[in-house]
Amino acid sequence: MATAIDEDRLHAFVGKMLGDLGGGMSVPTVRLGFRLGLFDALAEAPATAAELASRAGGLHERYVREWALAQAANGYIDHDPASDRFSLSPEQAMIFAEPDSPVYLAGAFELIAAMIEAEPKVEQCFRHGTGVRWGDHAGCLFCATGAFFRPGYVNNIVQNWIPALDGVEAKLRRGAKVADVGCGVGFSTLLMADAYPESAFVGFDFHAPSIDEARRHAAAHGYGDRVRFEVAAAKEIAEDGFDLITMYDCLHDMGDPRGCAAHMRRILTPGGHWMIVEPIAGDAPAENMNPVGRLYYNASTMICVPTSLDQEVGEALGAQAGEARLSEIIREGGFGTVRRATEGPFNMVLEVQ
Ligand SMILES: C[S@@+](CC[C@H](N)C(=O)[O-])C[C@H]1O[C@@H](n2cnc3c(N)ncnc32)[C@H](O)[C@@H]1O
CATH class of the missing domain: 3.40.50.150 (Vaccinia Virus protein VP39)
Incomplete structure (x- = not known):
């Protein structure tokens, strides 16, 4: 006999999954933000997409605009519709632009990427009960790990x-x-x-x-x-x-x-x-x-x-x-x-x- 679906629980669960999927899909765009210096550039002062593209060293504005809107939708940066400017609050800056803050998360995003890269190797481990040598996990698991733990250690x-x-x-x-x-x-x-x-x-x-x-x-x-x-x-x-x-x-x-x-x-x-x-x-x-x-x-x-x-x-x-x-x-x-x-x-x- 089929178990009845509780609609409220289903909606709550789908809502949670939407949030989780948004977090997962933000991983590559956030990593780009760190690597291209977009968060750092935004930490200097609010900016339109064009200003941000130029401040980050002459990036292509259309990409920067889409990236900034994605981060605003993530809640990782703010967007003021009136001026069309993007900005980082002091709290957002601690996560994205201050390497010595206890909650700087660049390393965490690198770690996620390293985990995804090593997925086929870990799949084999599940099948055979084997392990993965520390140095064989992913291109730079060890750099990501260092970066991930550093803010906690500094503080x-x-x-x-x-x-x-x-x-x-x-x-x-x-x-x-x-x-x-x-x-x-x-x-x-x-x-x-x-x-x-x-x-x-x-x-x-x-x-x-x-x-x-x-x-x-x-x-x-x-x-x-x-x-x-x-x-x-x-x-x-x-x-x-x-x-x-x-x-x-x-x-x-x-x-x-x-x-x-x-x-x-x-x-x-x-x-x-x-x-x-x-x-x-x-x-x-x-x-x-x-x-x-x-x-x-x-x-x-x-x-x-x-x-x-x-x-x-x-x-x-x-x-x-x-x-x-x-x-x-x-x-x-x-x-x-x-x-x-x-x-x-x-x-x-x-x-x-
Ligand atoms: C999660 S990382 C932590 C690294 C570092 N302590 C940090 O916090 O950034 C685990 C470390 O343990 C090392 N490791 C694992 N097994 C080891 C062993 N048997 N002898 C020495 N080092 C080992 C790895 O090479 C890796 O650098």
Whole structure:
């Protein structure tokens, strides 16, 4: 017997899907806006399409007009019908034109594009239970990832996360040896290096092109030998004597997080700290059925689970493993204390000793 359709629920659901489809279709036009400097140009002052086209370096006006109307329909910029001028509000500018704002989203749109590019590879993983090597996902997943996380790091690592650890900030001010494991393109490492000039930092990642990029960033800032980047899988780091180990948004990507935990214990000094930044998540899936959980489960399906399943053990924690599961794995690595030192809307910070 056919189940009766509830018209109100259907309309509400179609309305939600319309919004979601609009978001999906905005991805390429928003990326063009970032790449062509249209958001930056609009942040300078309101503009007609012709003014905007010229301010962005001589683009074709007809395309710029259609783009601007699309962004106005998205609600990402404003349009004044009387003057036919487009503008960015201060709040819209934080998302689209201020790279150091905590909610700058250029990297998020790049990440979506990288996820779409890798779709055929992940499809094969579904069929065969295999994984995708971090460097094989998409043209520049690693650059997109760096850009995606950077605003959160710029606004939290030094201001909130390190100060939440017991005695670590003082140690770093005096001078300590720090490993940033799974450092990617190194933004987190360099932010710490800027804030704590008496300390020495080594960024490790098993993905050589990320380490090349991190070295380029470091060279441009001239830290000398106080900051190094090395290619190494977490379990194979040969150096030891670290007072602090940091892992930003990467423990759940590793194939063998238990083995990594045991190795982190070996390379920490006695009394040293391990700070683990992971996506915020509840322990039960029902707690993650919210907008942040939605982003992370989708990214985890396309990126985190395949990355872990490509490695030995293939624990495949997923981006939303939750504190209980993470703590159990960390304790199995030989650590006595795991506590949630702080959290934000997107991350939780675990302090391990
Ligand atoms: C989501 S990215 C985060 C990168 C960086 N920490 C950031 O926040 O921008 C995960 C990183 O973990 C690295 N990774 C994954 N498994 C690893 C392993 N077993 N050993 C070392 N690095 C690993 C990847 O190469 C990648 O750079």
